[in-house]
Amino acid sequence: MGGMTRGGTGRSLAGWAALAPAGLWLGAFFVVPVALVAQYSFATRDLGIARVVLPWTLDAYRLALDPAVLPIFWRTAAYSLSATLACLVIGLPLAWFVARHAGRWRLVLLGAVLVPFWASHLARVYAWKALLAEDGPVNRVLGLVGLDRPGGLLLTDAAVVVGLTYGYLPFMVLPLYVVCRRFDPRLLEASYDLGHGRFGTFFRVVLPGLAPGVVAGSLLVLVPSVGDFVTPALLGGVNQLTFGGVIDDQFRGGNNWPLGSALAVLLLATVAVLWVARGRRAREVL
Amino acid sequence: MSEEPRETPARVQRVPEPSGVPAVELRGVTRSYADQVAVRELSLRVGEGEFFSVLGPSGSGKTTLLRMVAGFEDPDGGAILLGGRDVVGVPAYRRDVNTVFQSYALFPHLSVWDNVAYGLRRLGLRRAELRTRVGDYLELVQLAGYGRRRPHQLSGGQQQRVAIARALARRPRVLLLDEPLAALDAQLRAQLRVELTRIQREVGTTFLYVTHDQEEALVLSHRLAVLRAGRVEQVGTPADVYERPASRFVAEFIRSSTTGGSNVLEGTVRTVTTAGDVATVEVAVGEGSVLAELPPNRALRRGQPVAVAVRPEKARLYAGEDAGPPSGWSRVPVRLRDTVYTGAATEHLVEVVGAPGALLTVFTQNTRRAGEAEPGGGPVLAGWEPRFSVLLDDDPSGDASSEPSGAARPPAAETGLTPGSAPDPVGVTARSDVR
């Protein structure tokens, strides 16, 4: 009701003009690429340098929805959900501590979480390669308690999840930090006062209170880790191919651009559904 | 609340007997933060069913006291007894007390109904029982029908009612209220004050009410304690504390005027006369003389400096050509400085002749029409009966508004809640001039 009066007649020409740069940006870097990819997904594969040619066809979607792709889908979901959960388990106490107990060290600590991410993602994944190698520090430390693994931890599911978790942790910590800062600590006292102990208070008050950040952070971790193909490719082995990796494959080597595009469109649609479903309260943060 | 008695005995009659086991008892409680002592050697007994207020300026330790009873903090020393049982070290969620927070602290993600039900979840009530209980308490605070709303959809006053219902629904032995009205505007505050009295009357629960607003404390309480720098300055009924302040601090802190000073006059003892068992002391203040009844346990020398307080509504003004106050009353020549019309009364600010800086506020009930019999600019006499003069204890640093150096504000409890709620109990005029 209010929106009608404001949006319908209220916006002046100057108001629309002010939106033009944002519109251009969105158009050039989002709408056009997505439209291109969507267009490719209905084209025919070409093995020359054109990659995609006429006629239009649904072949790519037929291939993309083939049951043979399902295992990849489940694997990708398992990796990204594990990484998201791990980010949450690590990020929540971290964000809480930094936001509520770090005092004047707050910004320093927040910086310490973020600074490593100024380095290239690729470089950091390579660093994990060294850490997880057979003679790497992680395997050696595990060796002290007899948990080491011949060949190191590389090329395993665990390595991929570790890499994804590390790679996207800041995306979890930042929104969580925001909601932790915003969280009213008196609610804790109110909960204790009303007879709930630490456990009950955490699940009934803290977690719901931080829910917008949890949802936002989870989406911010989940979405890129679904699409990430570098981490599984470098840290994983033959059985760690993910959705993003399959898409990447279709584009590299001119393998099959329509199929890659169709997969990308499906992924985008899934993300869009998640986004719309993220809930009203998450919208406050994201 | 069908099981609660509906009929309401007169207020004076239901002041609970301070016999039996007190609902709350503090014995020599001390609590300090870093190098600052917030509460020192404090002892207090609150009777069962009492509406007991703890009144004090900010930094007097009243919130710390409340938080220790609630279980959010533990004292460094001393004992806190709830119903006769020492609860020091018992976590908040195992204490039979509940708190109404100044900031309400409602759970924003829960509906009003769920907020009230929150404290009942651990009580093992049956579903129907739970539903009835929540409904009853929402009704008690007149919010039946608001159950589905979220806290942010309510006004401040409504939110505070929810907070009260939420805390009371657990039927605690003691309800703790931490400046629950401070964040509300004056009209709502007055309205909720009436509500609180009604609610306490209906449920009969012991209320321990912390406030810096002396008017609130006087209106609401059966008894109240005035706190200063972490110590109890005076405990008594509102009338006790108002009429017979035990110290200059109390006299200056408890005032019922919006403009007036504390009405504390400095003087020297002129004579002490004894007639029967009543001793009367005459104190010279400027060109006037103030008569006061001397309490039996107090002795005064001639020429000794003393402070005397008189409540503004107890004094009267006599224009110069009138006869002046009856003999046997205090009689002080004053000059009129200012007149403020406040509706029900007119407040006169007068200066004692011969004692520069000594100010008195005198209320005149506006039973006559305005403008009639106003004292002019000429010489005026102020007078009152000796029994209305209160001889104050020798109290060198009796300035209520200065932050006592030994008391600290608890770190999170009182800070940043309501801008402008910090009390300034003594008017600027009075304070600077009385010294």
Add this chain to the structure above:
Amino acid sequence: MGDRDAVRIARLWDGRERPLTRRAMLRSTAFFALAAHGAAGCAISEPVQPRHTDPAAERAVNEVEEPVLNFFNWTDYVDEDTIPGFEDETGISVTYDNFSSNDELEAKLAAGASGYDLIVPSDNFLRRFLRSDLLRPLDHDLIPNLGNLERRFREAEYDPGNRYSVPWAWGTTGLAFSRQALGGADVTSLDAFRLAAARGRSVLLDEARDAMALGLLGAGHDPNTTDPGELEDAVEYLLDLKSVLGQITSDVIEPLASGQAPLAQAWSGDVFQAMETNPDLDFVIPEEGGLSWVDVLCVPRSAPHAANAHRFIDHILRPEVGGRLANAIQYGSPNAAARPFVDEELLADERIYPSAEALARVPFTRDLGPEIEGRYADAWTRVKTG
């Protein structure tokens, strides 16, 4: 964008000094492909039909008559004397730019008039460029030294009769292994993947034709087969092999050099490079067979100085020039006449110049046409996702 600008930007790309990374594809190459496509215009068009012109009918002439040659080659892939020698002799001044992956080359070429007269794609990209009709048939009249080529390269499967290309250097796709890591065992066949020491750590190339060739060879078929049934066998073989593999990647230098991978399908050039770090490495053509790869000189259709490009091709085919090149880059030389000028030591190395018996087992990758190539690609995708 003018030709000069294109060349200048190309130089910016290759400003850094890189070690020899022949064929070592960066993972970010999808960027190049997409960029190329974007630059080529967004509209999706009908497939290009290559013009089947008679090479003899097409005379190579300079569109711009000036003594200039724009040459686009791999990084560190030339003898220091090759270009100055050509310039001194012909008076043609050479602009020499470098790229480090085929995708980068393709991006340049697809962007339209790149300004280059001479490029050096690998044979798999030669096939792709030909499919898009980007290359000019060679004018054999301007290349009298063409006869110096080894017979094998004159009748090669990738470009029979050198209609579009003249080989620059070549190598093989075989198995790289670390003898020590495999417990001293000598690798002779694809069975090496089953060795306990290699289990879960070996590497297969992430390149459809190379990897499928390994599957076909393992299943006992021709690596250039067009039989769908045989392709199916290869998929079965590879799916089974996957259970003992560690990784599928084209970046084999790092895992080989670091010792992480004791066994890998690899291009000989990458292995030579990894050997510099890890001397324990060796390279072998398994008894089932392998493939040959070759980097070839070609002239883009848009070349402004096509005649000058032909002069350079003829120049490099000279025996002593070709010999010097072979000694410098240490890859196999396709130039038979240059053999006398190649170091004895190199000629004796069977990893560079395999014996006649071994050569029979390493055919070139044949261009099988769009439909079959697509089938290979899909088969490979099935192996990877399966």
